[in-house]
Amino acid sequence: MIDLLATHYNYLMFVALVAIGLYGVTASPNLVKKVIGLNIFQVGIFLFFVTSGYVDGAVPPVVHGDVAGTYASPLPHVLILTAIVVGVSLTAVALALIVRIYDAYGTLDEEAIREVQTE
């Protein structure tokens, strides 16, 4: 287990971030905190992808004609760039819905919203 800590540290941090994100989504009563949890979960996945394309001593994939040398794989970077932008779009829509929920119910607490609904 200790040797895993040295060689697979990024992947262990990926598990930690995904765990923190899932905890935030499921445990926080406040809707804004749930969206923060969603974002942390998502960054955990990004860490997994970017780590998979990294090689020790690699430089960013900017080539000048010849390709001698070690480069990080560009493909995970491209996928994550797209995912970051899609993620912020998703966050914007979620937060707009939260503003409307607050207008309608006057609270952002999950339990309080449920009580208002059953009344």
Added chain:
Amino acid sequence: MTPVSTSLAVILTFAVLAAIAAILLRDVLNAIIAFAAFSFGIAVAWILLAAPDVALTEAAVGAGITTVLFLVTIAKTVRPGGERLFERIAWRSVAIVAVLVGALLTTIRSLPAVGSSEAPVATSRITEYYLQNAYPETGVENVVTAVLAAYRGFDTLGEATVVIAAGLAVLLVLRQEAYV
């Protein structure tokens, strides 16, 4: 351990601690500040992982725009305070998370070591192809840009469609039809 991997481990640990703070702090404003710190930590980690394009996007979009969106939201809604600094631990959620962590940890051992030159992604034919041909075929020195705008151009068009759709959805949800 190389100096890069040591600083990477330090910055990732910082990011995880900031993420824990963002979830456990009760005041939402404190949580948002912790989340912004988390995003900046992750942006530094991307630089150490040789992904400067991702780092720039993360710093501008993750730490910048997302934080502003959260701040606007709590300015328009409430900011639940209270005497307690931290949330109470919800043990039912801890149980759910423990199942996920258990499942993921069993897979960690079968992944290649971080930075291994035999890692499947680093040695894959697609990576080789892009590095060899991106400059001759597109004339762009930054391979990430070449793949984003040329090889996967339709993917980026789809991304732009998502952004437009999200912008329209925000305007409709907030009943700002005058701008649509």
